[in-house]
Amino acid sequence: MNADFTIEELAFQKEVRTFLDNEFPFEFRTKIDANRRLSKKEIIRWQKILYEKGWAAPTWPVEFGGTGWSQVQRHIFATEMGLIGAPEPVPFGMKMVAPVIMEYGTEEQKNRFLPDILESNVWWCQGYSEPNSGSDLASLKTTAVRDGDEYIVNGAKTWNTYGQYADWIFCLVRTDNTVKKQEGISFLLIDMSSPGITLRPIVLLDGHPEVNEVFFDDVRVPVNNIVGEENKGWTYAKLLLTHERSNIAGVPRGKRRLRGLKRIAADTDDGFGNTMLENPRFKNKLAEVEIQLQALEYSELRTLAALSVGKAPGPESSILKIVGTELAQEMDELFVELAAYSCLPFVPEQFEDGFQGVPLGPGNSAYAALNYFNNRKASIYGGSNEIQRNIICKHVLGL
Amino acid sequence: MDFSYTEEQQMLQESVQKFVQKNYEFATRAKIIASENGYSNENWELFAELGWLTVPFCEEDGGFGGSAVDLTVMMDEFGKANLVEPFTPTAILGGGLVSALGEKGQKTELLGPLMEGKLQLACAYAETGSRFNLSNVTTTATVEGDQVRLNGEKINVLNGSNADKLLLVARESGAQTDRNGISIFLVDNDSDGLSIQPYTNVDGKKAAQISFASVSVPLSARLGEAGGALPALEAVIDRATVAVSAEAVGALEALLQKTVEYSKTRKQFGTPIGTFQALQHRMADMFIECQLARSIVIMAAMKLDSTENDVEKSKAVSAAKSRVGKAIEKVGQEAIQIHGGIGMTEELDVGHLFKRVTAIDIQFGNTDYHTARFSSL
Ligand SMILES: Cc1cc2nc3c(=O)[nH]c(=O)nc-3n(C[C@H](O)[C@H](O)[C@H](O)COP(=O)(O)OP(=O)(O)OC[C@H]3O[C@@H](n4cnc5c(N)ncnc54)[C@H](O)[C@@H]3O)c2cc1C
Numbered sequence: 066m067n068a069d070f071t072i073e074e075l076a077f078q079k080e081v082r083t084f085l086d087n088e089f090p091f092e093f094r095t096k097i098d099a100n101r102r103l104s105k106k107e108i109i110r111w112q113k114i115l116y117e118k119g120w121a122a123p124t125w126p127v128e129f130g131g132t133g134w135s136q137v138q139r140h141i142f143a144t145e146m147g148l149i150g151a152p153e154p155v156p157f158g159m160k161m162v163a164p165v166i167m168e169y170g171t172e173e174q175k176n177r178f179l180p181d182i183l184e185s186n187v188w189w190c191q192g193y194s195e196p197n198s199g200s201d202l203a204s205l206k207t208t209a210v211r212d213g214d215e216y217i218v219n220g221a222k223t224w225n226t227y228g229q230y231a232d233w234i235f236c237l238v239r240t241d242n243t244v245k246k247q248e249g250i251s252f253l254l255i256d257m258s259s260p261g262i263t264l265r266p267i268v269l270l271d272g273h274p275e276v277n278e279v280f281f282d283d284v285r286v287p288v289n290n291i292v293g294e295e296n297k298g299w300t301y302a303k304l305l306l307t308h309e310r311s312n313i314a315g316v317p318r319g320k321r322r323l324r325g326l327k328r329i330a331a332d333t334d335d336g337f338g339n340t341m342l343e344n345p346r347f348k349n350k351l352a353e354v355e356i357q358l359q360a361l362e363y364s365e366l367r368t369l370a371a372l373s374v375g376k377a378p379g380p381e382s383s384i385l386k387i388v389g390t391e392l393a394q395e396m397d398e399l400f401v402e403l404a405a406y407s408c409l410p411f412v413p414e415q416f417e418d419g420f421q422g423v424p425l426g427p428g429n430s431a432y433a434a435l436n437y438f439n440n441r442k443a444s445i446y447g448g449s450n451e452i453q454r455n456i457i458c459k460h461v462l463g464l
Numbered sequence: 465m466d467f468s469y470t471e472e473q474q475m476l477q478e479s480v481q482k483f484v485q486k487n488y489e490f491a492t493r494a495k496i497i498a499s500e501n502g503y504s505n506e507n508w509e510l511f512a513e514l515g516w517l518t519v520p521f522c523e524e525d526g527g528f529g530g531s532a533v534d535l536t537v538m539m540d541e542f543g544k545a546n547l548v549e550p551f552t553p554t555a556i557l558g559g560g561l562v563s564a565l566g567e568k569g570q571k572t573e574l575l576g577p578l579m580e581g582k583l584q585l586a587c588a589y590a591e592t593g594s595r596f597n598l599s600n601v602t603t604t605a606t607v608e609g610d611q612v613r614l615n616g617e618k619i620n621v622l623n624g625s626n627a628d629k630l631l632l633v634a635r636e637s638g639a640q641t642d643r644n645g646i647s648i649f650l651v652d653n654d655s656d657g658l659s660i661q662p663y664t665n666v667d668g669k670k671a672a673q674i675s676f677a678s679v680s681v682p683l684s685a686r687l688g689e690a691g692g693a694l695p696a697l698e699a700v701i702d703r704a705t706v707a708v709s710a711e712a713v714g715a716l717e718a719l720l721q722k723t724v725e726y727s728k729t730r731k732q733f734g735t736p737i738g739t740f741q742a743l744q745h746r747m748a749d750m751f752i753e754c755q756l757a758r759s760i761v762i763m764a765a766m767k768l769d770s771t772e773n774d775v776e777k778s779k780a781v782s783a784a785k786s787r788v789g790k791a792i793e794k795v796g797q798e799a800i801q802i803h804g805g806i807g808m809t810e811e812l813d814v815g816h817l818f819k820r821v822t823a824i825d826i827q828f829g830n831t832d833y834h835t836a837r838f839s840s841l
Contacts, residue, residue: 223805401822408826410665411666425673441797445801
C-alpha cells in the first residue's frame with residue numbers, strides 16, 4: 066500500500082505548478098485573497114488562458130478537446146488549482162450538461178454545444194429544482210408539450226444559480242403525465258433569450274442575488290433541443306448527479322482556508338495579551354479541523370484509487386459530500402470566531418467587483434459572517450446532506 | 465419555588481405581544497430597517513408611552529424597578545419579533561451606566577429624557593484589539609485643566625450613529641489591560657474631532673465605528689470616579705448579556721416554532737417532511753436546546769436580582785451566555801437546514817432570525833470567551 070505519486074505524476078505536478086505560477090493572473094490572486102468576487106469577464110479570461118494551454122476541460126476525453134487525463138492527473142490539477150484559489154470553471158456547462166451531451170446527445174448537438182462550453186463562450190445554468198420539487202426532484206411539474214417541431218414549455222424553476230449570467234439552461238421537464246413520475250421526464254436544452262422566459266432574482270442571506278426563479282410562459286423550444294430520448298431524462302439526470310458530486314470534498318480549498326485561518330489567528334489579539342493562534346482553546350479547534358481534513362483527504366484518495374482501476378463513483382461519494390461540506394461549514398464558523406465584532410457589519414458591496422471605498426474591519430473580517438450565512442447552502446444543495454445520508458442507508462448499509 | 469410570572473410581568477409580556485402583533489409584520493420590519501435611522505421613532509415614542517423604557521431602572525431613578533427578570537420578560541418577546549429598536553444600547557447599556565455611575569445631576573439630566581423617549585445613547589467600549597476583554601482599553605483620556613482630551617477608536621458601537629450622547633470607555637492611567645485607570649465620559653455626538661462611520665449590522669441593526677481625534681470634553685463629563693469605572697461597566701454589560709441572551713431564547717423559540725410549522729406543511733416524496741424521523745429527532749433536539757437555554761437564562765436573571773456576591777453573579781451570566789451560544793449554533797443552523805433552499809433567502813423571517821441570533825452569539829463575548837470566564841472566576 067502507498068499513496069505516492071509516480072515519477073511521471075510528480076513531473077506533471079511540477080508542470081502544473083509552473084504553469085499556474087506563470088499564468089494565473091496576479092491581480093486575480095490579490096482579489097481572491099481579499100474575498101472579492103471575480104467578474105464573469107475575469108472568469109472567462111482565466112478559462113481562455115486554460116483553453117490556450119489545452120487544459121480547459123480536465124475531465125473531458127480528448128476527442129472533445131479535453132485533456133484525457135488520468136484520475137490522478139485530474140486530482141493533481143484540481144489540488145494545485147484549489148491551493149492557490151484559482152476558480153474552477155462554472156460547473157453547469159463543463160461538468161454537468163457537457164457529459165450528458167457527450168453520452169446521449171446527437172452529433173449535431175455535440176458540435177453545436179461542446180466547443181462553446183470548452184471555450185467559455187456560452188454559459189449554462191441548471192434548471193432542475195422547482196418550488197415544490199426540491200429533494201423529491203422527480204415530482205417536477207414544468208411541462209413540455211409537443212406542438213409540431215417544437216415543445217411548448219410552461220412552469221417555474223427555482224434556485225437557479227447564476228441564471229442572470231447564463232445563455233442557456235438545461236432543464237428537466239415533464240413530457241408524460243400518465244406514467245410513474247420518473248418515467249415521464251425529459252432533458253431539454255433551452256435558449257435563455259427565448260420569448261416567454263423571465264427571471265426573478267432571489268437575494269440570499271449574504272445580500273447577494275446568487276439564485277433566481279425562472280418562469281416559463283409558453284416558451285417554444287425546437288424538438289431537436291431534447292437530449293436523448295423523450296421520457297428518459299431521469300436516467301440522464303442521475304448520471305449528471307454523480308458528476309456533480311465528484312470533487313465535492315474540497316480538500317485543496319480546505320487546506321488553503323486552513324492556512325488562511327492560521328494566518329489570521331496569528332494576527333488577531335485574543336484580548337488578553339496573546340494572539341488567537343496562541344490561545345489554547347482556539348488552537349485545539351484548528352487542530353481538530355486539520356485532523357478531519359486529513360481523514361477526508363485520505364478518504365478521497367481511496368475513492369480516487371478505486372476510480373483509477375475503473376470502478377464507477379458509487380454511493381461512497383456521499384461521504385465526501387457530507388464531510389466536505391460540513392467541514393467547510395466548521396471552518397466558516399472559525400473565521401467568524403476570529404473576526405468577532407469585526408464580522409458584524411453587513412456591507413456586502415465591499416466584496417463586489419469595482420468597490421472603491423475602504424473596507425470596514427481589519428483583514429476583510431466583515432466577509433466571515435457573509436460567508437458563514439451563504440455557505441449554509443452547501444449542506445442543502447447538490448442533494449441535501451439528509452438525502453446523502455439516506456443514500457448511504459439504502460445503498461451501502463442496506464437499510 | 466415558583467417560576468411563574470407575576471401579574472405585572474404578565475402584563476408587560478402581553479403589552480409587548482400586543483404591540484408586536486400590530487406593528488411588527490415582516491414587511492413593516494423591513495421598511496424600518498431600510499429607513500434612515502434604521503429604527504422607528506414612532507415605535508420608540510410608543511415604547512416610552514407604554515412605560516417600557518422605565519423597565520431597566522430602579523424606582524429611585526424613576527424606573528419600574530430594574531429587575532433582571534422583568535427585563536428578560538420583555539427581551540424574550542423582542543427576540544421573537546426580531547425587533548430592531550435600540551433598546552439594549554440606549555436603555556440597558558447607556559442608561560445602565562448613568563444609573564450606576566452618575567451623580568444626581570447627571571441622572572436627572574439624562575434618565576428623565578431617556579425614559580420619555582427623547583434621548584438616545586450608545587456605549588463605546590470595544591476596540592479592534594480588545595476582543596471581549598473589557599479591561600483592554602487603548603483609547604486615552606488626558607486631563608488638561610478642567611478639560612479632558614480623548615483619543616482612540618471604537619468599533620461595534622451599537623446605535624452609535626443615532627445616539628445623542630456616547631458613553632466612551634477610555635483609559636486615564638495604567639497599562640493596556642489594567643483593571644484600574646478606566647473611566648467613562650459622556651460625549652456629545654456633534655463634538656469636534658469625532659468621526660462616526662455608520663453601518664448596518666448583519667441583523668439589521670444600526671452600529672458605527674467611531675474615532676476620537678483629540679476630542680475635548682469638560683471634566684464634568686466624567687461618570688463616577690477617575691479610573692474606577694470598570695466594575696460598573698462589567699456589571700452593566702453583564703445585565704445586557706443576560707438581556708440579549710433572553711432575546712436569543714425568544715428568537716430561538718420562534719425559529720423552532722416556524723421550523724416545526726414548516727415541516728408540517730412542506731411536502732416532499734408525497735408526505736410532509738416533518739414525518740421523516742431523521743428530521744423529527746433534530747427538531748426534538750432543537751426543542752431541548754431551547755428549553756435548556758431558557759432555564760439557564762432564568763437562572764442568571766434570578767441570580768442578578770439576588771443578594772449573591774458579584775463573582776457568583778458574573779459566573780451565572782457567563783454560564784448563560786456560553787450555553788445560549790451553543791443553542792444558537794444548533795437551533796439556528798438546523799432551522800435553516802430543515803427549511804432547505806427557502807431558509808437561505810432574505811425573503812423569509814427565518815433567515816433574519818438566524819442572522820440576529822448569530823450576532824447575539826458574538827455580542828458581549830462568544831461561547832468560548834464566556835466558558836473561559838466561567839472557569840476563571
Ligand atoms: C444556494 C443554492 C443554489 C442552488 N442552485 C441550484 C441550481 O442551480 N439548479 C437547481 O436545479 N437547483 C439548485 N438548488 C436547489 C437545491 O438542489 C435544493 O435546494 C435541494 O434539492 C433541496 O430542496 P429544497 O430546497 O426544496 O428543500 P426540501 O426538499 O423541501 O427539503 C427541506 C428539508 O427536508 C429534508 N428532507 C427532504 N426529504 C427528506 C427525506 N426523505 N429524509 C430526510 N430529510 C429530508 C431536506 O434535506 C431539507 O433539510 C440550489 C439551492 C441552493 C440553496
